Amino acid sequence: MKHFKDINLKLCHSCGTCVSVCPTGSIAMLDGLPKLIKECNGCGLCYESCPGIEFKYPEFNKRIFGTPEADNEIGYYHSICVGQAANEAVHRKGASGGVVTALLLGLLKRGEISGAVVVGMDREHPWIPKVRIATSENAVFEAAKSKYSMVPVNEILGNLDAFKGDLAFVGLPCHIHGMRKLERMGWKNAKKIKYCIGTFCGFNMDRRATDFLIRKARINKEDIESLEYRGGDWPGGFSIKTKDSRRFFVEKHVYNYLNLMFVPRRCLVCPDLTNEFADLSVGDAWNKDLSPGGWSTIAVRTPKGKGLFDCAVKAGDIKVKGSDKSGLKEGHSHLILYKKKGVSIRARLMGLDPDFGIHPPGTDFNERAFNVLFFYLISFMRTRLAIFLFGLLPVRLPGTVGKHVRSIISTVSRSGKNKDSVR
Numbered sequence: 001m002k003h004f005k006d007i008n009l010k011l012c013h014s015c016g017t018c019v020s021v022c023p024t025g026s027i028a029m030l031d032g033l034p035k036l037i038k039e040c041n042g043c044g045l046c047y048e049s050c051p052g053i054e055f056k057y058p059e060f061n062k063r064i065f066g067t068p069e070a071d072n073e074i075g076y077y078h079s080i081c082v083g084q085a086a087n088e089a090v091h092r093k094g095a096s097g098g099v100v101t102a103l104l105l106g107l108l109k110r111g112e113i114s115g116a117v118v119v120g121m122d123r124e125h126p127w128i129p130k131v132r133i134a135t136s137e138n139a140v141f142e143a144a145k146s147k148y149s150m151v152p153v154n155e156i157l158g159n160l161d162a163f164k165g166d167l168a169f170v171g172l173p174c175h176i177h178g179m180r181k182l183e184r185m186g187w188k189n190a191k192k193i194k195y196c197i198g199t200f201c202g203f204n205m206d207r208r209a210t211d212f213l214i215r216k217a218r219i220n221k222e223d224i225e226s227l228e229y230r231g232g233d234w235p236g237g238f239s240i241k242t243k244d245s246r247r248f249f250v251e252k253h254v255y256n257y258l259n260l261m262f263v264p265r266r267c268l269v270c271p272d273l274t275n276e277f278a279d280l281s282v283g284d285a286w287n288k289d290l291s292p293g294g295w296s297t298i299a300v301r302t303p304k305g306k307g308l309f310d311c312a313v314k315a316g317d318i319k320v321k322g323s324d325k326s327g328l329k330e331g332h333s334h335l336i337l338y339k340k341k342g343v344s345i346r347a348r349l350m351g352l353d354p355d356f357g358i359h360p361p362g363t364d365f366n367e368r369a370f371n372v373l374f375f376y377l378i379s380f381m382r383t384r385l386a387i388f389l390f391g392l393l394p395v396r397l398p399g400t401v402g403k404h405v406r407s408i409i410s411t412v413s414r415s416g417k418n419k420d421s422v423r
């Protein structure tokens, strides 16, 4: 039987699943990676549940949706729309439309769940995102907004033994993959998760990105009162308030270039952009035709997700507008080009090949050329030299150039052929 020492840590995406499932508490996350801190009893549960090594799409599509066939770019779905939290305070507090928070608040109010697994900011160290179980409306509200940083969310599933009642679970694709594997194993605490709500994920960054921006702000961590990655009006930006009322703000699309510098290596070979195995997935609606002010794209995937969505609409927790897969694909064309169409190219170039059992979407010459060049750009940006050099420049200089490049890529990728495909 394979166990911890057989896990290829180069494929680890730091989701924390192995920590939660270890019956002897022998694994801990240290510096972002799981390490053995006590003797291992060789039970193999960590290996079996690890979504980093393998996560077979056809098998999980069949298990969750009843069919191995799914859209090659956005996964299996029942329906797609855009929405916003109906409550203005929740809408403003959310990263895009506040839909995730509105759904969780509705579930709590109706008594359908007793808590939600969410990521808030650490109370003592407000520059560190931290997973917690929110059992009150206030705690759910406080945890709204995206934290562009790696958080081993699944670690907390190991602490649910004493928790009474059902939970909703919010996570990135890697977290949901781990959850689904725990569910498949029939692991006790996975049974407490009633709803899996997933957020889209184009890029994530390691902790150095936050430290980089704090350094650029010339603020001591100890002086920070609050830190947000999507603070201010939509789409928001990296925002720090200090205890003595100083403020620092960089628009999201300006600091996006840090994605290239601090994207974890493993994330470069992740093929899941829209959280394809959640009950319901939520992302930003970047579509130009939507009025400004923040909308979420919602992909309803499972019957459970549909039940949750219908209830939220009926209860007036969220308001929605019709959309469809072409709307979603249009809004995310730049990320489909990079994440979905480039994943196998990067896997080959990096010699890192987690087993997803998928055939990537078809690509033409230009798309392949873009992805090879983009890979080499990322490889350069991740070097110490590049990080040092960019550290000398004001964030707004490369950031503004990056913002324009992103917008060109979006326009070009949108005008490309919209290939419809199933795997």
Ligand SMILES: Cc1cc2nc3c(=O)[nH]c(=O)nc-3n(C[C@H](O)[C@H](O)[C@H](O)COP(=O)(O)OP(=O)(O)OC[C@H]3O[C@@H](n4cnc5c(N)ncnc54)[C@H](O)[C@@H]3O)c2cc1C
Pocket: 093, 094, 095, 096, 097, 098, 099, 100, 101, 102, 117, 118, 119, 120, 129, 143, 144, 145, 146, 147, 148, 149, 150, 151, 153, 170, 171, 172, 199, 200, 201, 202, 203, 204, 205, 282, 283, 284, 285, 296, 297, 335
């Ligand atoms: C790292 C990251 C990358 C993303 N990339 C994209 C992208 O490329 N394209 C896109 O359309 N959308 C992306 N998103 C999703 C997007 O930023 C919003 O989270 C999504 O639109 C939901 O918005 P909302 O207003 O409905 O959610 P909110 O009401 O603001 O709720 C957000 C929820 O996400 C949870 N959360 C926040 N950070 C994390 C985290 N690091 N790990 C796990 N859970 C977390 C919070 O607990 C909260 O419950 C990303 C999110 C993250 C965290």
